Amino acid sequence: MATMTANTGTGDADTATAPTGTGAPHLAERRRELADFVRSRRERLTPEQVGLPPGRRRRTPGLRREEVAQLANVGVSWYTWLEQARDITVSAQVLDAIAGALRLDASERSHLFGLAGAVDPAPRRDSDEVPQSLRALLKQVEPFPASIQNCRYDLLHYNRTFARLFCDLDALPPQDRNCMWLAFTDADWSRALVERRETIELMVANFRNHGTGHFNEPHWRELVDRLLAASPEFGEIWARRNVADKVQEIKLFRQKEVGLLRLRADRMWLQPGGGMRLTVFSPSDDETAAKLERLRHLAG
Known part of the structure; x- marks a missing residue:
């Protein structure tokens, strides 16, 4: 079974494992939802919005996968596996980096962590102000x-x-x-x-x-x-x-x-x-x- 380590830039490794099967149907469905959600957030961003040069000959809308990987400081292959709904494990630390790279708001961030089945280290707090x-x-x-x-x-x-x-x-x-x-x-x-x-x-x-x-x-x-x-x-x-x-x-x-x-x-x-x-x-x-x-x- 092949493995790949996502570089988080902090010294902590996040191990992603290439799949050998489809796993439980509901897990495969959640991975697909996660992949589609991440891709949709990537495609809505432009290079200018994240401080990157526009470049030439873009064949797809939004950012390229390698640009998101660069912004999140993770491996390009690992990020590609994420968008392909591969059976990989991702830490809360890496999800936090991806959320930042994709400019997710509080609701989107919560959705990302929920789909990944991970605990958000900086969750949105509901307001305690009673109307x-x-x-x-x-x-x-x-x-x-x-x-x-x-x-x-x-x-x-x-x-x-x-x-x-x-x-x-x-x-x-x-x-x-x-x-x-x-x-x-x-x-x-x-x-x-x-x-x-x-x-x-x-x-x-x-x-x-x-x-x-x-x-x-x-x-x-x-x-x-x-x-x-x-x-x-x-x-x-x-x-x-x-x-x-x-x-x-x-x-x-x-x-x-x-x-x-x-x-x-x-x-x-x-x-x-x-x-x-x-x-x-x-x-x-x-x-x-x-x-x-x-x-x-x-x-x-």
Whole structure:
């Protein structure tokens, strides 16, 4: 089996292997999609756009393969194999160089790494700025507690009843307004969870699942490291490597001012790829509904 090394210019080698068969059909299809996408991005560029002389007698639109290889500092043969949908392995480092050479925008870059099945070392971050329309929505659903979080459980915005459901959220520094952090480190938040152990185990499993492909990102790694340093209990659950994508059917909370609440949780993802999600707690019985009305009154 022949091999070829792509020169990245950094001393790290990326090994590409010439194919001996077609492999699984879905992998072959993804390689073809990757090849067609890269070629289409190459053909839309002109030499002038990337600082190269125009040259003469161009038989194809856009840049030549050797020009892209030069800009990305990879071997011409290796780049040709990429556009031929060969069965090669390419590192995130080389994909990063190709993305730069082809002047890909954030969406195109994400698509490139997705087709290659690689983790982007510098991924696009969804904005954490909550639109005014969603802020108004949270206010309108009161007295139902509601919040907007990202897949790291950062609390991006919440209404008045949610702010008092577990603890006084407004009194906390912004960097601590994270449900994972509070569940393991805040005494008031922990006491509010009637079925605490079941709840936190499911939270960690959901967190690990939603973090697939993100844990090399600094903001994810920082939160995990912070939790590991602060809570041996988190470390013990985290080490199990359980994953899930579900919520408890009925959540039981003990709010210190109104007592036991039986709530149903409905959540809706508001952005692709696990960005913002809306979570609304609705009462599962009349007694809880009355208590939520009282909580709204107390929240002012």
